[in-house]
Amino acid sequence: MLFNINKNNWDNEILKIFKINKSILPIVKNSADDFGYTSKKFIGEKISISAVLGDQQAAAFGQACFEKGSVKSTYGTGAFVIMNTGNKKLISKNKLLTTIYYRLNNKNTFAIEGSIFVAGAGVQWLRDKIRLINNAYETEKIVKSKENNDGVYIVPAFTGLGAPYWSPNSRGLITGLTRNSDWKDLVRAVIESVAYQSYDLFESMRKDGLKPKIVKVDGGMVINNWFCQFLSNIIDTKVVKPKVRETTALGAALMAGLKIGVYKSLSDISNYWKIEKKFTPKISKSSRTKLLKGWQQAIRKTLV
Numbered sequence: 194m195l196f197n198i199n200k201n202n203w204d205n206e207i208l209k210i211f212k213i214n215k216s217i218l219p220i221v222k223n224s225a226d227d228f229g230y231t232s233k234k235f236i237g238e239k240i241s242i243s244a245v246l247g248d249q250q251a252a253a254f255g256q257a258c259f260e261k262g263s264v265k266s267t268y269g270t271g272a273f274v275i276m277n278t279g280n281k282k283l284i285s286k287n288k289l290l291t292t293i294y295y296r297l298n299n300k301n302t303f304a305i306e307g308s309i310f311v312a313g314a315g316v317q318w319l320r321d322k323i324r325l326i327n328n329a330y331e332t333e334k335i336v337k338s339k340e341n342n343d344g345v346y347i348v349p350a351f352t353g354l355g356a357p358y359w360s361p362n363s364r365g366l367i368t369g370l371t372r373n374s375d376w377k378d379l380v381r382a383v384i385e386s387v388a389y390q391s392y393d394l395f396e397s398m399r400k401d402g403l404k405p406k407i408v409k410v411d412g413g414m415v416i417n418n419w420f421c422q423f424l425s426n427i428i429d430t431k432v433v434k435p436k437v438r439e440t441t442a443l444g445a446a447l448m449a450g451l452k453i454g455v456y457k458s459l460s461d462i463s464n465y466w467k468i469e470k471k472f473t474p475k476i477s478k479s480s481r482t483k484l485l486k487g488w489q490q491a492i493r494k495t496l497v
Contacts, residue, residue, distance in 0.1 A: 225452035244448035255444030268414035270313035287397035308396035
């Protein structure tokens with residue numbers, strides 16, 4: 194938060210406010226650059242450190258999001274959407290973040306980012322706190338056993354709500370319970386909530402004039418094919434899952450490969466990226482509208 198992404202240097206005004214001496218801060222380099230070497234004591238030889246990326250930027254790079262408008266969404270403990278906006282910064286009017294995606298040859302590529310605080314963490318809550326499941330892999334079978342959500346929604350605001358609400362004091366909510374509700378409804382509601390929160394991010398992008406044609410997904414939750422299909426239904430967009438789901442580590446490695454010449458260009462890296470499975474919307478407009486109306490009612494109850 195001390196770095197000025199407009200000038201590509203430490204922000205003197207902010208440093209002055211917080212009384213931070215610029216001399217203690219590191220040199221900021223390109224994403225692919227010479228950062229020195231690992232210590233020889235680890236594996237008996239020095240290895241060059243040739244790339245440094247934030248985790249979400251690395252995931253987008255691993256998903257080969259090189260074209261302006263390309264999007265990835267990572268579903269780990271939280272969920273993070275990044276859209277490549279090219280060489281121009283786009284300032285969202287709908288509470289998304291502007292960030293540097295990567296910098297190559299001293300030129301920035303920018304992105305718009307949205308953050309969801311609880312995605313896979315909701316599944317962990319089901320497993321570890323209320324003990325409805327033994328492991329995350331069970332969730333797909335459980336949600337498939339229900340024809341619908343029976344009007345049950347969970348807003349997993351366990352640590353507040355991220356984009357586009359930015360409501361740190363909101364707390365989790367379960368709504369729509371009846372005497373017919375059972376524990377499987379709660380499991381399904383947690384999985385569905387991640388898709389609804391994703392919809393909120395993509396709706397903010399749409400209001401900013403951005404409409405992705407394809408969303409590339411990765412992270413632990415996308416093992417669940419039911420979730421990927423439901424996500425496609427709710428955001429009304431094609432969703433694609435790559436063969437390599439751990440794209441954060443992959444992206445950092447690919448960037449390093451670009452620096453040391455393993456890859457000659459971004460096009461070379463694009464050829465490396467492969468699709469495992471595609472999901473297209475398979476839900477009526479009226480059904481989607483009804484589901485989202487229930488979610489929006491639930492969200493309003495949590496906002497403080």
